Amino acid sequence: MQWHYRCATCGATYEITPDRYLCDPCARGQQAARPLEGILEAEWEGDMPGAGVIPLPVEAAWFPPIPVGNTPLWAPERLRRDFAAPGLWLKDDTCNPSGSFKDRASYLVAAFARKHGVKEVVLASTGNAASSMAAVGAAAGLPIKVFLPAAAPIAKRIQVLQYGAELIAVDGTYDQAFDLSLEYSTKTGSLSRNTAYNPLTIEGKKTVAFEIVDDLLRAGAGAPAHVFVPAGDGVILAGVYRGFENLLKLGRVDKIPVIWACQAEGSSAIARALAAPFSASDPFGPPRASKTVADSIAVDVPRNGLHALGKLRRYGGRAVIVSDSEILAAQKMLSAGSGLFAEPSSSAAFAGWLKVRDRVPGGENCVLLITGSGLKDIEAAARGLALET
Ligand SMILES: *Cc1c(COP(=O)(O)O)cnc(C)c1O
DSSP states (O other), X not given: OEEEEEETTTOOEEOOOTTOOBOHHHHTTOOTTSOOSSBEEEEEESOOOOTTOOOOSSOGGGSOSSOOSOOOEEOOHHHHHHTTOTTEEEEEGGGSTTSBTTHHXXXXXXXXXXXXXXXXXXXXXXXXXXXXXXXXXXXXXXXXXEEEETTXXXXXXXXXXXXXXXXXXXXXXXXXXXXXXXXXXXXXXXXXXXXXXXXXXXXXXTHHHXXXXXXXXXXXXXOOSEEEEEOSSSHHHHHHHHHHHXXXXXXSOSSOOEEEEEEETTBOHHHHHHHSOTTOSOTTOSOOOOOOSOGGGOOSSOTTHHHHHHHHHHHTOEEEEEOHHHHHHHHHHHHHHHSOOBOHHHHHHHHHHHHHGGGSOTTSOEEEEEOBBGGXXXXXHHHHHHHHO
């Protein structure tokens, strides 16, 4: 297999090297506080991988010794009955080592870093990417430096320190942490794992699509018709699409499911852009300060917004916006109705499904991506419980 990067905008190709992040000509027009231009996708030529193999741009031997992915896909029987939804499935990525979906990206980035003898991996994060890279970095023996907003939930901060990474608390937003970390990695030559900016963060997340298709087949349930994805920066969303694009190329599925971008009312840039006219020259417009209980999907600027929007438009993806009270109510309903305690961002996927389920034909498979553990943000869950009384 021969791998390279291809620009999702202009089609230019690049070698996959540690200092390659964006497409130069496309990124040249980048404006401050706007989604990234010149996002690159990994692509292979030549041999098709064997049955059951997920094609990835780093050889298996480089992956660190920690069990990422292969998370359970299961049927929440009581919720199925209560909502007359026999096709409802939960893909439980809280089972990843650091408790979130982000481990899928960290795993590929760590493998790449090992292969290329990278000295340090640097990133900004709202919390989960940091705790994830710290965990996977610990398994790999890689030094990790994270720029984290001081307001990140305490469990995520403690995880970072517990795994032995270096934490730089940023007295500001995630967006400011993003810029600071880029300044640092550009200056030092450290590998940046900033989400969207490093193309491997998108590529690493595609593995979930392969697993969903295999899991459903094994369960005798056919192909996924809908996948509900909590979206902030839009990297998981684009990663899921990349996975299905690969699966289509490999002939393992015959169509791409309807992907639903589930966003919080206080951080809904991708949903708003999808609703904007196709001809709008700047569908994202100026950034809006985010405000939601779902910290993992709170972004002022969706870094992968343009890329994610392109996929949603191309494949007829949809978006659904849910309020904080809907998120917290859904969090409790999911916990008490299935036994899966998810953090608010992931509960937004369930809240989104609750909101649009009448528009989804009854028997069709709906897979909810449950991306993070509820234990990562106990305060948010406590707020939800307080609202009940
Ligand atoms: C990061 C994250 C998301 C959102 O992913 P994006 O790529 O930013 O859209 C959703 N859920 C959890 C738990 C996350 O950590």
